[in-house]
Amino acid sequence: MIAPDRAVFAAAQAGEPVALERLLRELQPDIRRYARHQCHRSSAIEDVVQEALIVVYRRVGNVRDAAALAAWVFRVVARLCMLPALGVMRGTEELTDRHEAEYFARRPQDELRIDLVRALESLPEIYREVILLRDMEQLTITEVATRLAVTREAVKSRLHRARALVREYLRPEVA
Secondary structure, eight states: OOOOOHHHHHHHHTTOHHHHHHHHHHHHHHHHHHHHHHOSOGGGHHHHHHHHHHHHHHHGGGSOOHHHHHHHHHHHHHHHHHOHHHHHHHSSTTOOOHHHHHHHHHSOHHHHHHHHHHHHHHSOHHHHHHHIIIIISOOOHHHHHHHHTSOHHHHHHHHHHHHHHHHHHHSOOOO
């Protein structure tokens, strides 16, 4: 289970590159094991592991102490497994329409990722920033609201609209 050396953890929090690399290397097997348990599609595991390592790299400085690291990492992995954007990138999890599911299942993953990036770039700034903060940076609704100086309700509303716009952008044209 995740139990980093306190000195390595403290150095990683301070941004020390060698400590960060060591921490990520030590966390990777536990993250992979938890992703296997948490994700419903085996094709998503490697994506989730990589995204989780990126989140740890970027945000380990926000973890209050080494003892809280395991719970925090497990929350990150659980959220990534449920992340709607990753569901779309993986192909079919969030899709209910059979035509859409078949369309995305046939598309190469690289194309889907490019389309997702384009969909996010097409969003008005007000929606793009909220979806990136919540779904990509894994901030809580409260943290997003604080960062954007808006209410929690505004964040929820914008997030709902942003996700709907992304789904609409990614929806295949019916011939």
